[in-house]
Amino acid sequence: MSVEDATPAEFEGSVVTEPSYFRIFLTALTPAGALGYKDQTVENGGFDSGFTALTDTSYQPEHLNASVTQNGYVSVLAVDAATGDLTYIRETQTEDADNRFAPPQNLGKPDGVSGVLDTVLINGLTGRANVFLSSSEADNTIWWKFQNPNTVVEKTFKVVPPGTETPIEVTVPVEVPPAQIWSDWQQLPGALVSLTATQNADGRIFLAGINADGVPYLNLQSNDRPFLPENWSGWQDISEGLTGFEQIVCGLDHDALVHIFARIGDKIYMKVQQQVSSSGFGGWVLFASFASPVHTMDVSISPQGGLYLVAQLSYGANCPVYAKYQTGTGSDDWSDPAVIGHVYQNCNLILQPNADTSLSLFSLDPDTGKAAYLRQQSLGHWSATWTELGAGYAAIATTQDITPNPS
Known part of the structure; x- marks a missing residue:
């Protein structure tokens, strides 16, 4: 299904029905x-034992993202194995539809790009999907595609004013779905090999990443014309004398301030937005230091509204996973790092909130393909054992499913 065939139904406003559940969706x-x-079979509960196919198409196992539409429906982004085109899949909004998911939408790929290094799927200023990719070509170009905002047209209606019987014509501006659902691929300046993104407090997107030399950069959509590549604020080199950046993750805390975390060897650094919705940040501060290199990390909102960061160290067959979380309203109020679990290998980690705001920590062992999760019992304590989700996986992604569709 091409993007031109996408139904405009998902652009007709927000869901007004109260959600009947809030479940974690794992793809x-x-x-x-x-x-x-x-899916989780019930809120805050376990998962289906089976693995339900989404499509019959084969996709590149290195690239997978999950998010929600503006109406709270699940959406997935993958890369077609045969063509290299990006594919967007979302739940249908029709309650009596034969299939839970609408036909995949082929987003294509930018001209001159034969492969991708990294992809991001995130909701933007209008609440609609934004897709970013970094090219595997030698220039590592950065590309952007988004669901177009609604347009405003004038429509004339006949109405009968109160106290009269004679209708009159009234012309008013009306918001309608865009003629073209998705934008064309647009190139952003710069070159990056890895990408990450978060929403600013006002809904604009912060895009961050690391280039081939291990230098981190940050960019923010503009206020006035956010859907033009040339009107982003511009890439900032945020290395500030540090070198060897390996990973960046971002999150928005309970004070609506964006936090950026950087992994370099056995240390994690943090920088904090100086004012809500601004483009300015304070300098890097040492967030945590460990006895061995950090393999990976992830950040999420915690049950008490602050940020919660997990980090896995890279040694032995029983690698510790540490957690550190905000304990107060200030950016300096954090717990000490503490071990919350262990993994057998250098796993990939994902934090995802449950319906009751407690977190689940998902891990994927790239050597065995085993996926499992750990449930949070209280802010600093987690269950003692991992619950297995299956084996034979190359990539996983999670999101929340908050729609009223019970299927």
Whole structure:
């Protein structure tokens, strides 16, 4: 299904029905490129035992993202294995539809780009999907595609004013779905090999990443014309004398301030937005230091509204996973790092909130393909054992499913 065939139904406003549940949705790719999913069977509970196929198409196992539409429906982004085109899949909004998911939308790929290094799927200023990719070509170009905002047209209606019987014509501006659902691919300046993004407090997107030399950069959509590449604020080199950046993650805390975390060897650094919705940040501060290098990290909102960061160290067959979380309203109020669990290998980690705001920590062992999760019991304490979700996976992604569709 091409983007031109996408139904405008998802652009007709927000869901007004109260959600009947809030479940975690987990999607996964196998090494052969099969794309499927499993849900929590109940809020805050366990997951389906089966793995339900999303489509019959094979996808590149290295690239997988999950998010929600502006109406709270699940959406997934993957890369077609045969063509290299990006594919967007979302739940249908029709309650009596034969299939839970609408036909995949082929987003294509930018001209001159034969492969991708990294992809991001995030909701933007209008609440609609934004897609970013970094090219695997030698120039590592950065590309952007988004669901177009609604347009405003004038429509004339006949109305009968109160106290009269004679209708009159009234012309008013009306918001209608865009003629073209998705924008064309647009190139952003710069070159990056990894990408990450978060929403600013006002809904604009902060895009960050690291280039081939390990230098981190940050960019923010503009206020006045946010949907033009030339009107982003411009890339800032945020290295500030540090070198060897390996990973960046971002989050928005309970004070609506964006926090950026950087992983370099055995240390994690943090920088904090100086004012709500501004483009300015304070300098890097040492957030945590460990006895061995950090393999990966992730950040999420915690049950008490602050940020919660997990980090996995890179040694032995029983690698510790540390957690550190905000304990107060200030950016300096954080707990000490503490071990919350162990993993057998250098896993990929994902934090995802449950319906009751407690967190689940998902891990994927790239060597065995085993996926599992750990449940948070209280702010600083987690269950003692991992619950297995299956094996034979090459990539996983999670999001929340908050729509009233009970299927």
